[in-house]
Amino acid sequence: MNLTAHVTPRADLTPELEAGLRALLIAAYPQFADFWAGTSYWGSEPEWHLWLADPAGVPMAQLGCGRRVAEVGGREVTLVGVGGVATHPAVQGRGVGLRLLRELHAFLRTLPDVEFTFLQCREEVVPFYEQGGFVRVLGAAQYLDPDEGQWVTDAGPTLILPMHAALRDWPPGETVDLRGTPW
Secondary structure, three states, X not given: OOOEEEEEEHHHOXXXXXXXXXXXXXXXXXXXXXXXXXXXXXXOOOOEEEEEEOOOOOEEEXXXXXXXXXXXXXXXXXXXXXXXXXXXXXXXXOOHHHHHHHHHHHHHOOOOOOOEEEEEOOHHHHHHXXXXXXXXXXXXXXXXXXXXXXXXXXXXXXXXXEOOOOHHHOOOOOOEEOOOOOO
């Protein structure tokens, strides 16, 4: 599939690109169409959108990501959190999502201060992220829930991708304090 990769800082999103990303999210998650009609992210506003476009420039896969210093086991760790991962249903099952993760990995390698990439997901998609190089770690995440406005602890699957740190540097079994909303 002939797709081109783009990394667009959030501040540089045009209204047309924002609309294209929202349309992609609606197609991928129709049960949340009302929410995605108004925004292309949930939680923390991403620093960047990484997206794959078809030859006409239409977004076919995307994710939002942003850098933050979090606390893990009493230690400050520089993370890039990932959220809003979506692949258009028309191209699902064709390796597009894994290509998106490879592009993310390549982009984050250019950011020398990033120790780990971080995400939480549903149990049924853990194997997909593991195929993309993420490693499941024990430990929950504590964050400010953007819907409820309250601090919560989420014990759902937590995955990391070592960037400029080694997997052995991750404090095992510790809660990740995101110090804000998730991505």
